[in-house]
Amino acid sequence: MTEFEKALQECLYNLEQGDSNVDECLRRYPKHARQLEPILLTSAYLQRGREARPSDAFKARVRTKLVKQMYAHPRKPAGSNFMFMRLAVGLAVVFLALLATGTVYAQGALPGTAFYAWKLASENAWRVVSSDPVGIDLVIAERRVDELIAVRDEPTLYSQALEAYLKVTERLKSEIDTQNKAQILTVLDAQVEELHQSGIVLPQTDQDVIPPSDEPTLTPLSTSTATPLPVLETPQVDLTNLPQIVPTIQVPPEPDIIPTIQAPPKIIPTLEIPPPIP
Amino acid sequence: MTVRSIQTAYKDPPLLEEAQLIDEAKSGDSQAFAKLYDAYVERVSRYIYFRVSEAIDTEDLVSQVFLKAWENLDRYKIGTSPFIAWLYTIARNLVIDHYRTKKDSLPLEEAIALPSDMEMPDEEAQTRFDLQAMRDALQFLTSDQQQALILKYIAGLPNDSIAKIMNKQEGTVRGLQMRALQTLSKYMREKELV
Numbered sequence: 001m002t003e004f005e006k007a008l009q010e011c012l013y014n015l016e017q018g019d020s021n022v023d024e025c026l027r028r029y030p031k032h033a034r035q036l037e038p039i040l041l042t043s044a045y046l047q048r049g050r051e052a053r054p055s056d057a058f059k060a061r062v063r064t065k066l067v068k069q070m071y072a073h074p075r076k077p078a079g080s081n082f083m084f085m086r087l088a089v090g091l092a093v094v095f096l097a098l099l100a101t102g103t104v105y106a107q108g109a110l111p112g113t114a115f116y117a118w119k120l121a122s123e124n125a126w127r128v129v130s131s132d133p134v135g136i137d138l139v140i141a142e143r144r145v146d147e148l149i150a151v152r153d154e155p156t157l158y159s160q161a162l163e164a165y166l167k168v169t170e171r172l173k174s175e176i177d178t179q180n181k182a183q184i185l186t187v188l189d190a191q192v193e194e195l196h197q198s199g200i201v202l203p204q205t206d207q208d209v210i211p212p213s214d215e216p217t218l219t220p221l222s223t224s225t226a227t228p229l230p231v232l233e234t235p236q237v238d239l240t241n242l243p244q245i246v247p248t249i250q251v252p253p254e255p256d257i258i259p260t261i262q263a264p265p266k267i268i269p270t271l272e273i274p275p276p277i278p
Numbered sequence: 279m280t281v282r283s284i285q286t287a288y289k290d291p292p293l294l295e296e297a298q299l300i301d302e303a304k305s306g307d308s309q310a311f312a313k314l315y316d317a318y319v320e321r322v323s324r325y326i327y328f329r330v331s332e333a334i335d336t337e338d339l340v341s342q343v344f345l346k347a348w349e350n351l352d353r354y355k356i357g358t359s360p361f362i363a364w365l366y367t368i369a370r371n372l373v374i375d376h377y378r379t380k381k382d383s384l385p386l387e388e389a390i391a392l393p394s395d396m397e398m399p400d401e402e403a404q405t406r407f408d409l410q411a412m413r414d415a416l417q418f419l420t421s422d423q424q425q426a427l428i429l430k431y432i433a434g435l436p437n438d439s440i441a442k443i444m445n446k447q448e449g450t451v452r453g454l455q456m457r458a459l460q461t462l463s464k465y466m467r468e469k470e471l472v
Contacts, residue, residue: 005456008456009452009456012455012456012459038463038464038466038467039459039460039463041463042459042462042463042466043431043459045408045412045466046412046427046431046432046462047431047432048405048408048409048412049324049328049409049412049428049431049432050324050432050434051405051409052324052327052328052409053320053323053324054319054320054323054324054327054340058323058337059316059319059320059323061337062315062319062323062337062340062341062344063312063315063316063319065341066312066315066341066344066345066348067308067312069341069345069348070308070311070312070345070348071308073345073348073349074306074308075303075304075305075306075348075349075351076306
């Protein structure tokens, strides 16, 4: 910054602060007074621009126009709520995206991994919302078989996977009815076979026992022509006239002959040396 | 014209209920915003008057400034900068857009008519002449130089506020002002205005 620029800056500052007027500044810098004077006068001159002000008619016209525009573009009363809603929607979208991504990723999880619980939870949710829970359970059972095979060499994980498999098979058995019985049993048999081929023998369970409640039942005909059986009276038993027979146990007499074991004769084998061959 | 003394830095009287009015306006209260308009319309109008050469555009631009402010009021954070500085920022951007999109701008000679609605405290011909001359003179400066001078000497803002509005360093703003004053003083000497 040159000496003149320094003088100009100082004078402008002093004028702005009201510390001095133009004449005082010029007297302070006589060497640059000729250059400074028009500039300082111009800066003072510019401040006269503050005297310009719009007329009342101008302000009223703009005001009327503005009010009309404000009514045409009303602000939402809760501006912050609007921002909050936008933020909430944004977060929800991110959350759903993460949930979807995590769920897809979790479908390949094996017992013992972090995402396995997520996998089971997503399967439960899938089952709840599905219109065909038996079909879903069959798929889940297939998954458990794959997991069993995958972790068969790790005892802790194997027992965890086995428990999960048995759980789903139990559930499938409870879902058996006349329509799906063949399908479920075929699938379960195939899975047992597959596991067997992989060297996995399932513990003996009552998996082949079909709950009696699910057995086909005979229903009486509404218009039966059969002759009804006579109703028999329940026989009455008088407990006071029971025969006084006390059962006794006869112990057979001990035999007088006590068997003995004779020790075999002590025979010491001897070696006979054959005669020398001539 | 001879100007030997100048006013001190221009200070607006603080609007006591300004923050409350802004809060109410943010909630959709148009009456509260109308009060803010009443408080600042003169300063915004003055800025635009000296920034645009076409008289006919002043009214339209002033209303656009306040409408933009109304629509974007949520972006203004109370306490970060004066409300008027935020309005000047909107006005500055609108003027820049106005010149950017205006293809058939009027020749300067046809644009110097003083709008009849910009009245003076007194109706002396000299005052009208001075203000019109000042407006014409400012058109010879670059856009940045105009803004730096108008915001400083006509709007009365300190340089740090001007720097924020113009998105420049304070030192850059000072440099713009000094160069603009030198250019303007030459022009005014030629026109025998000072």
